[in-house]
Amino acid sequence: MDAPEIRLIPVYLEDEILPGDGLLQKLNAALRHQKIALAGNDVIVIKHKIISKAEGRVVRLESVRPRKSAVSWGRRYHVDARVIELSLRESKRIVRQKNGVLITETHYGFVCANSGVDASNVDGGKSAVLLPENSDRSAARLRSQIKKAFGISVAVIVSDSFGRPWREGLTEVAIGVAGIQPLHDYRGERDPHGYKLRATTEAVADELACAAGLVCGKLSRTPVCIVRGFSGRRGRGSARDLVRKKNDLFR
Template sequence: MTPPAPVSLTAIPGIPDIQPGDDLATILATALEGAGLALADGDILCVAQKVVSKAEGCLIPYDSVTPSDRALQLAQELNKDPRKVEVVLRETRRILRAWRAPGAPEGVMICEHRLGFISANAGVDESNLGQRDAALTLPADPDASCRRLADALAAHFGARIGVVMTDTFGRPWRMGQVNVAIGLAGVPATIREQGNHDAWGRPLQVTEPALADEIAAASGLVVRKNARTPLVLLRGLDWRPDPASRATDIIRKQQEDQFR
């Protein structure tokens, strides 16, 4: 059996602080070329959600936010800034859990984002924004954002590529956080192995690797929060493009939720 080709992960330096309205595709292309890299067929770019949100103007100054009664109530219970709580509520479809552990300086809100993702604070973030008293939300349509980037960069380099937008989530019953896919262009969300066979010929019935999340998690191996490298090039992976892929395809249907 031919061994699989090696896969490489490269964090791309030289990306400046992103401002609202910036042409992100051009900035990323410039950074790639500055690193001596040209995209080739089959390359996958992992792009941190934060730079996409900044370019798309998803930064919300707190002086523009008036907390609702619900936000004020939760803020008091959780010892959180009521303005941040209000931004979280605006991004949230439902709150699954809100609590403050004894002795903790601040409570936690586990939310279902309007796009369906389950995460702390509905993806609302205050870190690495370049300013205080503001919060950043997820893009309005991460898949559409990825498609725009993929189309522009594919045209620039003359290559068939994929794009995965990443964000950092916690996982139930596991410590720490990992990068997951919240937007896709071309890259399949999962690989359906049902009907294939394992190495001993046993039929596979439920196996379905979450390819996009595996790619996103791998990108986190070469990125550091203080390194300003929101772009990672993955090269060498054998994958088949799926023009209809969406990150929300990874979300389990509520009727399959065994923990409600």
């Protein structure tokens, strides 16, 4: 039952990632440069932005023609109407739109601000990055590439920073998952006093993403973190398991 120590190892990617780039090659070069060897129980947490870039999910803002409602919203709240336009295109539903905040449900199912569309850490504001179309597939692809290249079964988590109701600040969340169960369900298990837990499901994939967020800076080129020593359950899983489907009182 006792958990061992965990290490959070940041991985620096010096090069900019461009559409069509092979992430595995970049990652491999960075690991060699830092003299890090991957291990079988590692969890690789990777910011979605470099995956989106490699997958070509980057849009030149000058090519975007915002609809009227996006223009007036942008004017009213001093935000780029073209980013709002992209956010609306990337959404299947608006959850809330008020006081300059646009919360949407993305086509893939996440509820977040602006459908995850963001112009930071791209090219100085000329382009915006979208979320991967299917971030579970992105995670699975990297996992299988690592397996092929190194013969090692790691878990992969693709992360983004989401805001949340009631609490200030963003925290990292898992938007893509491969090789790990994103939820640890303690329900039915008993605590050291014999009390049966009834409401305790832990979102370990989100906690892993948060842990990685502590070493992956917003202003530096450290978009990858290796979490080493985590004893959680391996197995199949999807970031969609983390999306609340029923009994959500705030949709």
